[in-house]
Amino acid sequence: MKKLLIAAIVVLMCMNAFSQGNGSIVSLIPIPVSMQMGQGNFTLKNNTSIELATTDPDAKRVAGFLAEKLSVTTGFKIPVKPVNKASNANGNIALAIVQDATFGNEGYKLNVTPNSISLSANKAAGLFYAMQTLLQLLPKEIESSKVVNNIEWNVPGVTITDYPRFGWRALMFDVSRHFFTKQDVKTFIDNMIRYKYNLLHLHLTDDQGWRIEIKSLPELTKVGAWRPERKGAWANAKPVTADEPKTYGGFYTQDDIREIVQYAKERFVTILPEVDIPGHSMAAVATYPQLSCTPGTYFVNAGEETQVWEKNGNRALIDNTLCPANENVYEFLDKVFTEVAQLFPFEYIHVGGDEAAKNFWEQSEAVKALMQREGLKNMEEVQSYFIKRVEKIVQSKGKKMIGWDEILQGGLAPEATVMSWRGMKGGIEAAKQGHHVVMAPKDYTYVELMQGDPYVEPPEFDILLLDQSYKFEPVPDGVDPKLILGGEACLWSEHVTNMRAAGYELWPRAWAVAESVWSPKENKNWPDFVTRTENQFQRLDIAKIKYSRSMYDPLFIASFDNKGQLKVELHLQVPGLVAYYSFDETNPDEFYPAYKEPLIVPEDALHVKVLTYRDGKPIGKQINMPVEELVKRAKKE
CATH class of the missing domain: 3.20.20.80 (Glycosidases)
Known part of the structure; x- marks a missing residue:
């Protein structure tokens, strides 16, 4: 029982690191196999180099991709330097091909300390996926296609071991x-x-x-x-x-x-x-x-x-x-x-x-x-x-x-x-x-x-x-x-x-x-x-990539109750959302009634207007759902 309790605490600590720590950590998708938080940050500077401790041509290409991506956004000239062995110090980023059965062909290990970053893998593909993780650990501004000034390019101290479930x-x-x-x-x-x-x-x-x-x-x-x-x-x-x-x-x-x-x-x-x-x-x-x-x-x-x-x-x-x-x-x-x-x-x-x-x-x-x-x-x-x-x-x-x-x-x-x-x-x-x-x-x-x-x-x-x-x-x-x-x-x-x-x-x-x-x-x-x-x-x-915020919006599920009244249920996907609604053609905000249970739609209503909030701020888009549309759905049900 004691061992189980300790294991549970470790899992909770790891999840807390993902959900409460540095914002860049939170954004890791897909979630790694394992991650341990370290101390401090590595700071990318204008004298940072990429040390390439392999002659593998594919790994050399990965190092080039990384240098180019970092240089475009930071404005630093980050060279790739072939070395016999990575120093794991001096404020540099090291890439190495190793032999570790844990990694397979696409897995990797990423280690970040205040002094260095090391990426290691059995194959260059693993280094490439380690690079993707590293980019997600950097501040979000790394996604810019232009130089971003007046920012510290910090990477949180962390050790990640990761490999895919499927090929x-x-x-x-x-x-x-x-x-x-x-x-x-x-x-x-x-x-x-x-x-x-x-x-x-x-x-x-x-x-x-x-x-x-x-x-x-x-x-x-x-x-x-x-x-x-x-x-x-x-x-x-x-x-x-x-x-x-x-x-x-x-x-x-x-x-x-x-x-x-x-x-x-x-x-x-x-x-x-x-x-x-x-x-x-x-x-x-x-x-x-x-x-x-x-x-x-x-x-x-x-x-x-x-x-x-x-x-x-x-x-x-x-x-x-x-x-x-x-x-x-x-x-x-x-x-x-x-x-x-x-x-x-x-x-x-x-x-x-x-x-x-x-x-x-x-x-x-x-x-x-x-x-x-x-x-x-x-x-x-x-x-x-x-x-x-x-x-x-x-x-x-x-x-x-x-x-x-x-x-x-x-x-x-x-x-x-x-x-x-x-x-x-x-x-x-x-x-x-x-x-x-x-x-x-x-x-x-x-x-x-x-x-x-x-x-x-x-x-x-x-x-x-x-x-x-x-x-x-x-x-x-x-x-x-x-x-x-x-x-x-x-x-x-x-x-x-x-x-x-x-x-x-x-x-x-x-x-x-x-x-x-x-x-x-x-x-x-x-x-x-x-x-x-x-x-x-x-x-x-x-x-500048488009995406959908529809996860913040409700799905309207309509039916008739046993009295023949039109009933509407709102399905909310995201934890912590509150949906506010109106039937009177005014636009709802956080001072309107909050959705808590299926709604009975008044006979004289033309729309059910709904807007979602989280932490006191609007987060979804207002949906003005015609009652006529809800009646059609209820009849199909």
């Missing part, structure tokens, strides 16, 4: 729905590495655009990369006509891809390319209509609705699939994957496999003949036939195949890896069959979903609050953890048209996922994460 720590970037430039992708990489993500999943093809040059199929980018521009709401767009100018879009040349891959590699990020098939293929079919089971003239989708979701799945309004009974399709894919495999060094290629509507296949005489010839009983087995053939093509290029969990339907390809997005169920099923799994369940990791009340958020098909995202646990009960490669946060871009919008959706929910795939799950703590998130907000303000 697959990914962010997905959908560059098909809306095209993002080469520089945008580089910026995306710069932002993800801050939080120790190491894999960028690029969704390169979909109904709205083919974004990668295939030299043997030049029409793919001449036709498939372009569509008419639509400026309004997604799925509210009018259908494309033949005579419209098709000038909205773009693509990456193969030289662009090589440049992006190299840029990522230098920052210890691997890129997973995705070519989404057999569904989501309108850009390909618009280019080569003969690849469809359904003859006709097709156009690259501009955001108009193409599918209807019903109880038994999705039904396409227009055939956006590749035809599994057409041998030309497999010849086409062989050309595509030949060039994709040559451009991307990663061992995996993602083939999509999701949301393939099969109603047009059902009407196809060619598909019926295929089923009879191959003994296929249903459309799920037709898709499985397609995916298994695709796997052989991918393997012939020296790569492994990964796909969304629909590739389980009709029988999983022999060596496929499954990325589970429709909850955890698909991943559990694949793991029980002995397959590797990446967890990307939409109810925890789809960061494009609404992160607050639908009335004030960009529209999406569902809601994902930050407190829910933070509950993400990649290893389900009863599953062999060795089969779970890791996890991934997904940014689909139907409503993400630019990098500012991307930032709003990513942060802070991608921080929650980063912590789930890097940190030990026993180190996670929601109230503490909120505090660290708020410190990151200050850093992003200085870095």
